[in-house]
Amino acid sequence: MMIYQRPKGTRDLFALELKRIEAINYQARQFFESSGYVEIKTPTFEFAQLFARSIGETTDIVEKEMYLFEVDKRQYVLRPEGTASVLRAFIENNLRVPARFLYIGPMFRKERPQKGRYREFLQIGIELLGEGEPFYDAEMIEQANRFLNLIGLNEKIIEINSIGCPECRRRYKEKLLQYLKPKIDRVCPDCQRRFQRNFLRIFDCKNKTCQIIYTDAPKITDNLCDQCLNHYNQVKNFLNAFSIEYIENKKLVRGLDYYTRTVFEFKHRGLGAQNTILAGGRYDLLMKELGGKDLACLGWAMGVERLLLILPENLPEIKQKKKIFIIVIGERFISEMVKIRGLIQQRDGICILGNPSATLKSQLKKANRIQSDYVIIFGEDEEKKGVYTVRNMETGYQESVEIKSFADYLNKLLQ
């Protein structure tokens, strides 16, 4: 029956939903620009190799979730995340540190859609390049927390962890292996696969028996090298200094390979299975990995759709414009109609024209159906008296306004 339909996991956005997205984006710009971040717009597609290199060849994103396409024998991909592009742009344009970037835009991952998860989805993220001190880990989290409070999201759970550096992880992996060896038959097949590919992610498993086994397993957090441990402890101290309430989750890990040391997630109840609204961490090795200088960096991203699922429907920033319907009776009044419309549009009102050949009744009916706030009527009677008739469609109150004082009248009406 339906010939054309949108691709799975994409959405058509209309009136209120678009307004809500715009409201969030606007707030993000205001807030983060006031904290020294500058907006950056990178392309929505990049060379595929950029993400393979940064996110990790063996991650699910790179292995099966990328929208790949080839043009002129070159491999491209619709970006699955924002960080790699920002670093690429920073390196390519030879910018200076420390640098703070804000990005806003769509990302693409070929996953099965679910509540709060789409194939084309919107992210707002910030990146702080060239700051390695633990103070900035805490500041990033504090910024995220304050922004979410600002847009009305007070109930949230902040979880943090440290996944150390490659050196910590190498030693820890051996220790974990010792513990798991005798039990490896009892964990689920997914976990056996995970252990081979990205062993930290076994802790993400939701299988009951797996979780019981992992509860007593050694944790990366308890096996950090001195520097990483010191860094982590300082992050926690600074978070306390910022009065941020957080939970240490020793099982918290990340799905992207480039993270080091601090990782964190902001979660919310009542979002269903996809309950993470914001996530990020430190990625001190990525800049060098992508061919830049050896600079410590950190950042996070939040999912706009997930935010909108839990925020109230009418965000305070959305102001409704007045909708005014113009009725003239007879085609000879079209020039008058155009004049009125110009006055309304100059004053930022919404103006919709009725069909001049139709009856007053049918035009009013249409004005009502599209939920006009006011109707302006001009016909023979008004022409004789030199007035416009203005009808309030909610109350039904109607008044005559002198044509020469109409502009002033509109100023008040649309203020």
Added chain:
RNA sequence: GUGAGUGUAGCUCAACUGGCAGAGCAUUGGACUGUGGCUCCAAUGGUUGGGGGUUCAAGUCCCCUCACUCACCCCA
């Protein structure tokens, strides 16, 4: 990629063990010729997602397929 649930008019949903496809809302017209909403009357609207099978007979039972939703995987 795996599993479960759902698909009937533009929308929200009915139709007992297989037996004439229905209601409310919306739309259009009229009651009502420069005054919308309310009320009343009437009309329009369907390949029951698509294909195949069983049956005298399928919206209903069986198989396949497509779409949506939720969950797994994974992630914002």
